[in-house]
Amino acid sequence: MKLSKKTDYALRVLFTLVEHHGRGPIPIRELARRNEVPKRFLEHIMLDMKAKGWVDSLPGKQGGYVLAKEPSKVTMGEVIRHFDGILAPIGCVSATHYQRCSQESVCRFRRILLDARNYVARLMEQATLASVFLGAPVKEREVFAPGLMAGDGI
Amino acid sequence: MKLSKKTDYALRVLFTLVEHHGRGPIPIRELARRNEVPKRFLEHIMLDMKAKGWVDSLPGKQGGYVLAKEPSKVTMGEVIRHFDGILAPIGCVSATHYQRCSQESVCRFRRILLDARNYVARLMEQATLASVFLGAPVKEREVFAPGLMAGDGI
DNA sequence: TTAATATACGACTTAATTAATCGTATATGA
DNA sequence: TCATATACGATTAATTAAGTCGTATATTAA
Ligand code: SF4
Ligand code: SF4
Numbered sequence: 001m002k003l004s005k006k007t008d009y010a011l012r013v014l015f016t017l018v019e020h021h022g023r024g025p026i027p028i029r030e031l032a033r034r035n036e037v038p039k040r041f042l043e044h045i046m047l048d049m050k051a052k053g054w055v056d057s058l059p060g061k062q063g064g065y066v067l068a069k070e071p072s073k074v075t076m077g078e079v080i081r082h083f084d085g086i087l088a089p090i091g092c093v094s095a096t097h098y099q100r101c102s103q104e105s106v107c108r109f110r111r112i113l114l115d116a117r118n119y120v121a122r123l124m125e126q127a128t129l130a131s132v133f134l135g136a137p138v139k140e141r142e143v144f145a146p147g148l149m150a151g152d153g154i
Numbered sequence: 155m156k157l158s159k160k161t162d163y164a165l166r167v168l169f170t171l172v173e174h175h176g177r178g179p180i181p182i183r184e185l186a187r188r189n190e191v192p193k194r195f196l197e198h199i200m201l202d203m204k205a206k207g208w209v210d211s212l213p214g215k216q217g218g219y220v221l222a223k224e225p226s227k228v229t230m231g232e233v234i235r236h237f238d239g240i241l242a243p244i245g246c247v248s249a250t251h252y253q254r255c256s257q258e259s260v261c262r263f264r265r266i267l268l269d270a271r272n273y274v275a276r277l278m279e280q281a282t283l284a285s286v287f288l289g290a291p292v293k294e295r296e297v298f299a300p301g302l303m304a305g306d307g308i
Numbered sequence: 309t310t311a312a313t314a315t316a317c318g319a320c321t322t323a324a325t326t327a328a329t330c331g332t333a334t335a336t337g338a
Numbered sequence: 339t340c341a342t343a344t345a346c347g348a349t350t351a352a353t354t355a356a357g358t359c360g361t362a363t364a365t366t367a368a
Contacts, residue, residue: 001155050316065315103166107292132266159326160326160328192327
């Protein structure tokens with residue numbers, strides 16, 4: 001799984017909307033500024049997310065975007081899959097975008113790629129905007145200290 | 155982590171060489187045929203791997219490529235990192251290609267991406283060609299049945 | 309009513325990466 | 339000495355990612 005900027009931008013904005021949930025719409029201008037996303041680019045992303053039913057828009061003065069679903073009803077997996085298409089590291093181990101490979105029956109390393117995909121897919125599929133939002137931002141000392149991550153409020 | 159074709163090709167060939175380890179060189183033509191890799195493309199990949207010290211070449215008749223290191227001394231992580239550059243899903247959680255992001259201190263989902271990167275990085279770093287080779291190819295019924303993967307000879 | 313402010317949306321462009329292909333040089337050994 | 343092998347830079351083709359632009363339309367506060 002490689003996160004494109006588009007997906008990263010989408011997630012940044014979604015969490016801003018989660019934080020503001022129930023307190024009225026936020027205009028794109030503000031969403032773009034707060035999350036350092038190019039505004040014209042974000043327009044397309046928001047439109048896309050509106051079509052998916054994750055957000056809703058209110059035009060006119062005082063308008064902007066709001067979350068359209070409960071934060072517990074949208075998962076990281078859905079968002080990443082929508083924008084990047086695939087969660088697996090390669091097509092032959094993808095559930096949603098499976099692509100057959102002629103080497104499957106003899107391939108020695110497909111197994112480990114499947115392990116990676118299974119872990120990541122399960123992690124992302126059970127991670128709702130709500131549950132992820134509750135976890136605090138990563139503290140510097142935690143970075144690359146794998147021991148500290150296990151069962152860590154995820 | 156997204157596996158490029160180049161990396162996939164490199165790994166296919168490496169495992170062919172592991173299988174043939176100690177039984178003389180295999181010409182590129184044969185490596186390309188057996189693994190369904192475009193031959194001219196493979197030349198560059200092999201050259202690249204030779205520079206890394208993973209394989210060695212013998213020119214002339216009866217020539218070809220051999221493994222230059224013990225299969226237990228090369229990891230999947232090294233290979234993927236060499237060709238794809240990064241194991242992490244995004245720069246802000248990469249150990250080898252870290253890229254600072256201005257949102258780090260407020261980002262809510264960096265934590266879960268870090269979790270994904272830590273799992274995948276550890277998995278790939280401890281997976282040597284030897285240990286992975288010992289695991290049998292994936293049986294069809296195992297695909298997407300995560301329960302069957304745990305501690306599964308990896 | 310109307311001016312200001314908002315989203316809507318297709319068309320377009322640019323940049324970057326990936327995946328090759330080609331020509332030719334050089335080394336080896338049967 | 340010739341058949342067969344790797345060496346390697348140059349080039350191209352294809353795909354995807356990232357971002358911009360122009361303009362249309364909807365809403366509402368003054
Ligand atoms: S070679 Fe193995 S890992 Fe690569 S695509 Fe084929 S089956 Fe999957
Ligand atoms: S927004 Fe969060 S996840 Fe994305 S790059 Fe910045 S810190 Fe990393």
